[in-house]
Amino acid sequence: MRCESIILAAGLGQRMKSDVPKVLHMIGGRPIISWVVEACWKATGRPPYVVVGPESDDVKQLLGTEVHYVEQAERLGTGHAVLQAREALRDKGTHVLVVNADLPLLRPETLSVLMDCQKANPGPLTLLVASTTAARGFGRVLRDQQGRVTGIVEEAHASRTEQALKELNIGAYVFDAPWLWEHIHRIPLSPKGEYYLTDIVGMAADEGKSVATSEVLDLDEVIGINTREHLAEVEAALRRRINRRWMLDGVTIIDPQTTYIGPEVSLGRDTTLFPNTYLEGATTIANGCQIGPCTMIRDSKVGNGCQIFFSVLQQAILDDDVSVGPFAHLRPRAHLMRGVHMGNFGEVKNSTLEAGVKMGHFSYVGDAVVGAETNIGAGTITCNFDREGHKNRTEIGPGAFIGSDSLLVAPVRVGRGAATGAGSVVTRDVPDGGLVVGMPARAVRAKGVRG
DSSP, X not given: OOEEEEEEOOOOOGGGOOSSOGGGSEETTEEHHHHHHHHHHHHHSSOOEEEEOSSOHHHHHXXXXXXXXXXOSSOOOHHHHHHTTHHHHTTSOSEEEEEXXXXXXXXXXXXXHHHHHHHHOSSSEEEEEEEOSOOTTOEEEEEOTTOOEEEEEOGGGOOHHHHTOOEEEEEEEEEEHHHHHHHGGGOOOOTTSSOOTTHHHHHHHHTTOOEEEEEOOOGGGGOXXXXXXXXXXXXXXXXXXXXXXXXXXXXXXXXXXXXXXXXXXXXXXXXXXXXXXXXXXXXXXXXXXXXXXXXXXXXOEEOTTOEXXXXXXXSOEEOTTOEEOSSOEEOTTOEEOTTOEEOTTOEEESOEEOTTXXXXXXXXXXXXXXXXXXXXXXXXXEEOBOXXXXXXXXXXXXXXXXXXXXXXXXXXXXXXXXXXXXXXXXXXXXXXXXXXXXXXXXXXXOSSOOO
């Protein structure tokens, strides 16, 4: 069964009350449309055809060349939108999957089941349906006394009796392709002045053909997004889905309702996440870590046995057995090697702290390499930015001792086993084993002084 897919993404989403197209609003750190594209691609094994409106540059910029585009110059309804794809798809595939773009939680597996139902159906189409009293604007499925589907009535045109029906049309269909292309242009104009794709269901029933249904049991999958309230509902449902997966895989989440894990995040077993933890982007956390509370980690790699409390990490790397926080900030290209301790109110940027470094508190290390087993006293600052706008490097050798409130004015090197006294302003290199004190720092003990 070769099945092509169409995603209906031309709507303006006026109820969102936003200058941003509805399909570009974010769910789980990704735009709504990207979730639907991924689901259709995985279900069919080929790139979908995305129907867009005339003002679609932002959508095209997001999706790039990974999909095909079909433009709906006039927004005349869902039936008219599918009609725009007829020329592109008339000779491709035996079946066509059509999905509304505002259903980001639909799983590829659900769409695959829908396709399998149509494969077994002698009739021309299969609907995705759900049974619930939470209608959210979905149309109602109409059946005759024998239980056969006879049509779909949109909520706006449904009678009070029809509105009480609990079987909802979700907005995903699989069609026999030749039948669809033969009938799509026959859809009548609705009282609203649009061509509803749902009316094609009644056309099939009037021809005496079988309309099959595939029911979604997980109602989180079918939360369609029309308002900001729906956006929040979907975000909460996605959080439940992701958190449940990781708990089943051996991660302890103390309070799932206040723990936010992005879809690309990877977690190791026996890691514990405390409340108000945010893990985003391409973050990986290995085994046996303790993360949070009140911690945000984005696009970072954390090794085994790390502890991170009340802190922020962005594009950082932590090797095994590193402890961070509270109130620490690791900025891009910070690398803390095995056994490093970084205490409260510290900041590291574009620097490597080698194994066993102790950086207690109230310190800033930027554009630096700190040798193994070095102690960095409270209030230490690497002064890396000069008046010409250049970032300069600081090198600290292994086993050095940097006294509290030391200012290391880069470019500068502090040698192996060297030390700076409290309050030193270091403007010249300190040799291996040397000791400098004062402002500006002067040598008290020196071997082979450089600079």
